[in-house]
Every structure is written in structure tokens, then in C-alpha cells.
Amino acid sequence: MKKYMKLVAVAGISLLVAATASLQDASAALKTITAVVAKDINLGIHGAAWTPTDSSGETIYPVVIDGVSYLPVRSLAQALNTEIGWEDETRTIIIGGEQHSHASSDIDSGSHSHSSTNSAGTTPTYAPPLTALPIGDGKVSTDGPKVGYVYVAKSTFNGGGSTANADWFNGDGTYDSTKKPIVDGSVLWNSELTIKVEGDKRIFTGNKLPDHPTGNYPVARNDDAYNYDRNPNTIGEHNFRLVLPANPTAAAKPSPLPMGAIGIMTTGSVIFNAVDDMGRDAAAHEIQDKCSGHPESSKTYHYHNLSPCIDDVSTGQHSPLIGYALDGFGIYGKYGESGELLSNADLDELHGHTHVIEWDGKKVEMYHYHVTNEYPYTLGGYKGTPVKAE
Ligand SMILES: [Zn+2]
Ligand SMILES: [Zn+2]
Structure with a gap:
């Protein structure tokens, strides 16, 4: 308390x-x-x-x-940006989504207990609220994966990104993701994505356009987001075919993430790693649309963290599959096996863990990645052997 x-x-x-x-x-x-x-x-x-x-x-x-x-x-x-509801029938005020067994850890963005140990002497995990997410700047590793870091091959960064200081930074090393300006607009796209399993292969074909609306890009001068990030890029179609292992296995050792796509999401669009061209926390610095996406210079619309336009609500159960990393392992939402909100402390240095999941309609014990609200948001590195994206 x-x-x-x-x-x-x-x-x-x-x-x-x-x-x-x-x-x-x-x-x-x-x-x-x-x-x-x-x-x-x-x-x-x-x-x-x-x-x-x-x-x-x-x-x-x-x-x-x-x-x-x-x-x-x-x-x-x-x-506290926490859901609240009233259930008349049972006269219950419901705070933070539906109730389930992990009483203290499932509130998406509310206040959490900061006690360092519980009666069993173990350290409870703590998922930071959306209003105070730690800024991940500098948490980039080039010599191996580390919890809370992004393992990348690239060691020098330079380039564009947002132009002004971020007034959604709290001044204590955290940022308030609920205060970030959002690129306006609601542009619809003709998204195509087909995923089929043939033997030991999972074959993707699509155009990388999302199945949800996007903001207006380039960012318009009269958009408040323009004051912070004058993203000059447009969104374009990219027809692609990608073959991943249908049943991936761990490589002898983890490998670093590339800049650019690290996975394909079920929305049809790709996900990039957590850092921008300058090696900073992209989700903290860059401005996105209401689905947390934006295009880069090759016109590829992409996310750096969990898109709120992907269904991943607290139901007391494990999150659904929301995408595939380019090593073939699944990417799941932010809730663990009991529906608890996951933080980095619940996951390994690659941002995943192993337990029984539903995989192509079967229950299989296998490794998988999770997204979290906190940096590095998606993958920390690859567990399996990545396939190069086209
Ligand atoms: Zn980006
Ligand atoms: Zn899991």
C-alpha cells in the first residue's frame, strides 16, 4: 500500500x-x-x-x-485510466475490467501495490500504469539479450523522428502514454492477409495494409501532432509472401532483431522493434495514429507496441494470438495464463515464456512472445531462427 x-x-x-x-x-x-x-x-x-x-x-x-x-x-x-463499470443486478462497482483470480495484477493501468515483498517472501510483479511508463531510451544491447532491453545488431543510430520535446514526459524517466497527441484521421484500406499451413511451413501472403483505419499521413500542418512529429511519409501497399516454420524451435542461441519488420500481425500490418532510428524508445518519442501505427520512408505502416485496434481485453484468460514473429513463434497479447497483466518481470530476456498454448487448434507446450505495456513492448530478441522479411 x-x-x-x-x-x-x-x-x-x-x-x-x-x-x-x-x-x-x-x-x-x-x-x-x-x-x-x-x-x-x-x-x-x-x-x-x-x-x-x-x-x-x-x-x-x-x-x-x-x-x-x-x-x-x-x-x-x-x-488512473482504469475501466470502471456498475453492474446493477449485483450492485457491484467493477474497477479495472472483469474480475478473476489474480486480483491485484490485472488492472490494466491503475494503481498497483508497490510493496516489495509479500508474506511468502517473493517479489510480486508490477506492471507500470499507462500514465507512467518507463522511457526505454538507451536500453539497447548489442552483445546479447537482457530483460527490459532490445537486442539489436546495429550499434550506431542516427536519423529523423520526432522534432520537439515531448510534453507527455513526466520528468522522472517515465511518460504518460495517455497524453500523447494522436495523428488525426480515419482512412480505410483494402487489407489483404492470408495465412495457411502447408506441411511444416506457414505461408503468409498479403499487402501489409491494416484491416483497421489509420491516421492521415503525411501528418497535416493543422494536426496538433504536427507540432511534435512531422512524419512526411505516406502509407503504401507492399505485396509480400513470407514462409515461416509452422512449428518453430529454439535456435542454439538467441539472435538480434533487425531494424524494420520483426513480425506480421493479424491486422495485416507489420511490427517493428521498440527503438526508432536514433536508438530511442519509439513508442515514447514518435507520434502514432489511434491504432498506434505510422509509416516510414518505404511507406510501410507499422507498430512499435501493442495496437489498441487489436482485440486484447482482460477476460481472466491468456491473451489471443495477435501475430507471428519472423522466427515463426507466436506473439500474444498482454495477459498471461490467469488473465494477469504481464510485465517484463514475468517474461524472459526475449520477452516470452513457455507454457501450454493453443497452436493451430491444438494444445501444445511451446515458447511464445508476449506484448506488454512497457518497453520493449514486443520482442527482446529472437528465440528461433528468423527469416528475412521481404
Ligand atoms: Zn516507426
Ligand atoms: Zn503466455
Whole structure:
């Protein structure tokens, strides 16, 4: 638990007051409470001042009862970018998506417990919130894979990328991914992707265009994103045929990732590694559209992290397959076997792990990669033997 204040969230002051009134009518045996509307308590979230408001924008002040501070849960959840819902039938406020066994680790982007050890003496994993993702700049390795790093063959970086300082950086080595400007537009494409298994081969044909809308590229002058990243490239069609092993196996040792495509996603578009041309955290610095994609100089639309336009919601189960790395191993979403939100600490230095997964309709124990909200987002290096992309 965070130490500085004991906080209990309630649905809102109006609900609290109404409940108190009706309870007093119902039973004289109930204890009368004294609530203080604490206008002098200041609130901060991840280092920034925060003022809770109701749906009409009116300020809601903390209420203190017997030394416990109560905050409006909807406003708090929204400030933490956590899903919140109300289930009338069971009178349940649901915070952070659906409930399942890993109670503390599945909230996509909410506040997590920072206690360093639990009663069993093990260190619980901690997935950073979307509002404070560590910036991965410099976490590039050329002499082998490391947890939290991208293993690449290239050792010198130079080139374009975003032009201005990022005001979504929190100033403490993290960035608020929810505050990044988004390239405007909703352009539809004629996406083609066919995947078929023939013997021991998985054969892909397609045009690398996404099956979801993209932003308007080049970034328009009147787009707020233009102030940060004047991506001058257009999106183009790239017909390709790719043959990967249908049942990949681990290579004798991991290999580094190339710049450019490292995998093909089920949306039809490719995924690049986590670094930009300057060797910085691409997702932290570069501006993308609402599906987290953008084109580069060869007009290839690509992602550097998980696209929100790929279905990967918390269901209490393992994420679905969302793509294939160019060594043939599967890329899955950000939830582990019990539906827990994964972080780097749950994965090996290549950003994957081994357990039973569904593979071509069969249950197979095999290695696979996962995406995470945090850098390096997708692969840390290749487990198998990569095929060169066309
Ligand atoms: Zn890029
Ligand atoms: Zn897994």
C-alpha cells in the first residue's frame, strides 16, 4: 500500500450522503457518523495535481470519516485510466475490467501495490500504469539479450523522428502514454492477409495494409501532432509472401532483431522493434495514429507496441494470438495464463515464456512472445531462427 494516506474509494459523495440518510431512518441501532468535507486536502496522481470532479465537471472534495479519506471512485478510476463499470443486478462497482483470480495484477493501468515483498517472501510483479511508463531510451544491447532491453545488431543510430520535446514526459524517466497527441484521421484500406499451413511451413501472403483505419499521413500542418512529429511519409501497399516454420524451435542461441519488420500481425500490418532510428524508445518519442501505427520512408505502416485496434481485453484468460514473429513463434497479447497483466518481470530476456498454448487448434507446450505495456513492448530478441522479411 502507498504509505502517505489511507484512501477508500466510494461511488461519490451524493451516494454516500443519500445512503447515510436512509440508513438513519431504517435503524436507530446504526452508528451516527461525522463526515468532514476536507477542502484542504490536495491530491496528486503520479506527480501531477489532480482535482476530482463529477460528471458535470463540479469539483468533488475528499470526505473524511473517522480518519479515513473517501474519494469518488469514478473520477479516480478515470484519472488512473482504469475501466470502471456498475453492474446493477449485483450492485457491484467493477474497477479495472472483469474480475478473476489474480486480483491485484490485472488492472490494466491503475494503481498497483508497490510493496516489495509479500508474506511468502517473493517479489510480486508490477506492471507500470499507462500514465507512467518507463522511457526505454538507451536500453539497447548489442552483445546479447537482457530483460527490459532490445537486442539489436546495429550499434550506431542516427536519423529523423520526432522534432520537439515531448510534453507527455513526466520528468522522472517515465511518460504518460495517455497524453500523447494522436495523428488525426480515419482512412480505410483494402487489407489483404492470408495465412495457411502447408506441411511444416506457414505461408503468409498479403499487402501489409491494416484491416483497421489509420491516421492521415503525411501528418497535416493543422494536426496538433504536427507540432511534435512531422512524419512526411505516406502509407503504401507492399505485396509480400513470407514462409515461416509452422512449428518453430529454439535456435542454439538467441539472435538480434533487425531494424524494420520483426513480425506480421493479424491486422495485416507489420511490427517493428521498440527503438526508432536514433536508438530511442519509439513508442515514447514518435507520434502514432489511434491504432498506434505510422509509416516510414518505404511507406510501410507499422507498430512499435501493442495496437489498441487489436482485440486484447482482460477476460481472466491468456491473451489471443495477435501475430507471428519472423522466427515463426507466436506473439500474444498482454495477459498471461490467469488473465494477469504481464510485465517484463514475468517474461524472459526475449520477452516470452513457455507454457501450454493453443497452436493451430491444438494444445501444445511451446515458447511464445508476449506484448506488454512497457518497453520493449514486443520482442527482446529472437528465440528461433528468423527469416528475412521481404
Ligand atoms: Zn516507426
Ligand atoms: Zn503466455
